[in-house]
Amino acid sequence: ADSSWLTRSHSCVGSPQVWEARPSPGKGLGVYATRTIEPGDIILSEPPIIHFAPSEFRDGVAYPLNDITATLQASFDALSPGEQAQVMSLHAYMTPAEKAGDQLMAIFRSNAYTTGDSLGLFPKGSRINHSCRPNTSQYWSANLGRRIVYANRHIEEGEEIYASYIPLLHPHEARQRRLDQYGFKCTCSACALDQGARNASDQRRQDLAKAFAAFESQLTLSVPGSVVGKRKARKNAEASIQLVEEIEKEGLADYYIKAYHIAAVMHARAEDWKPATLFANKGYETSLLADHNARSAGTKELQALTNHLINKWNDHLRDKAMEHGK
Numbered sequence: 550a551d552s553s554w555l556t557r558s559h560s561c562v563g564s565p566q567v568w569e570a571r572p573s574p575g576k577g578l579g580v581y582a583t584r585t586i587e588p589g590d591i592i593l594s595e596p597p598i599i600h601f602a603p604s605e606f607r608d609g610v611a612y613p614l615n616d617i618t619a620t621l622q623a624s625f626d627a628l629s630p631g632e633q634a635q636v637m638s639l640h641a642y643m644t645p646a647e648k649a650g651d652q653l654m655a656i657f658r659s660n661a662y663t664t665g666d667s668l669g670l671f672p673k674g675s676r677i678n679h680s681c682r683p684n685t686s687q688y689w690s691a692n693l694g695r696r697i698v699y700a701n702r703h704i705e706e707g708e709e710i711y712a713s714y715i716p717l718l719h720p721h722e723a724r725q726r727r728l729d730q731y732g733f734k735c736t737c738s739a740c741a742l743d744q745g746a747r748n749a750s751d752q753r754r755q756d757l758a759k760a761f762a763a764f765e766s767q768l769t770l771s772v773p774g775s776v777v778g779k780r781k782a783r784k785n786a787e788a789s790i791q792l793v794e795e796i797e798k799e800g801l802a803d804y805y806i807k808a809y810h811i812a813a814v815m816h817a818r819a820e821d822w823k824p825a826t827l828f829a830n831k832g833y834e835t836s837l838l839a840d841h842n843a844r845s846a847g848t849k850e851l852q853a854l855t856n857h858l859i860n861k862w863n864d865h866l867r868d869k870a871m872e873h874g875k
């Protein structure tokens with residue numbers, strides 16, 4: 550056995566920062582991995598420097614940014630001079646309408662991140678550029694008061710870290726329209742595909758959006774009784790495998806859990822317990838990547854679903870064994 554570790558000297562240096570900000574060609578600054586990073590590794594955990602709830606928050610609707618100017622200015626004024634300088638150093642894209650107007654608002658609009666029903670500005674995370682096939686996922690931990698950015702796949706040392714600024718189940722042109730507010734043309738690995746491959750990717754993203762919507766209304770575990778119902782359940786189970794394959798092919802990690810959950814339920818409705826269990830467990834394990842201690846309702850639900858399906862699978866095996874023994 551290799552015992553060289555015994556003779557090597559070890560010193561505990563704590564957990565080193567796994568990223569650095571440096572110029573990214575054509576994109577201003579970017580964030581790069583300073584060592585290999587594995588799926589689930591936390592890259593950045595950062596409290597907001599500015600954080601407030603706009604008065605008129607409506608889920609899924611763009612913020613009426615003009616209404617928040619006063620609140621933003623007051624939050625900014627309350628910062629120390631050092632913090633103010635940090636905020637003002639962030640990238641600002643001025644829309645033609647903003648012209649040379651409100652620099653602070655342009656900075657906020659170019660960098661703010663949604664934190665539940667409020668908005669936050671995170672100076673370090675603000676250096677992460679956009680990709681429509683990002684290698685990180687992120688969430689706001691209200692518990693910790695931090696934005697957590699974690700790897701959703703293996704990342705090589707020196708690779709650029711990307712997040713997504715927009716919903717991704719739309720074709721290239723629609724995504725680009727959303728990104729216009731940030732003032733850049735996206736050249737990520739999904740947008741830079743040649744015409745044929747990009748059309749395929751566009752089609753896939755639109756099909757996936759439709760499939761998610763269609764399955765959403767059928768997420769119940771009850772097994773259909775009729776012959777027609779059973780046949781439909783079988784077909785849905787097959788379609789759900791395709792959903793999983795397409796989402797993995799497209800590399801849209803933010804949608805993996807949802808796809809595994811659907812595939813688990815669709816196979817349960819078809820009484821196909823083995824794949825149902827394996828998909829539920831895959832969903833649970835993917836959920837744990839972002840939620841190491843299984844605290845969130847979503848993780849707990851997938852854990853309970855996995856346990857439920859294991860029991861069903863067991864019952865099924867026992868029934869079959871008994872039938873066999875008759």
Ligand SMILES: C[S@@+](CC[C@H](N)C(=O)[O-])C[C@H]1O[C@@H](n2cnc3c(N)ncnc32)[C@H](O)[C@@H]1O
Nearest residue numbers: 576577578640642660675676677678679731733
């Ligand atoms: C949140 S900031 C990201 C960090 C920024 N590059 C900087 O230097 O501070 C958003 C801005 O970065 C640039 N950017 C982000 N993603 C990009 C991409 N994929 N291609 C080109 N520019 C991008 C755009 O100028 C955008 O307005």
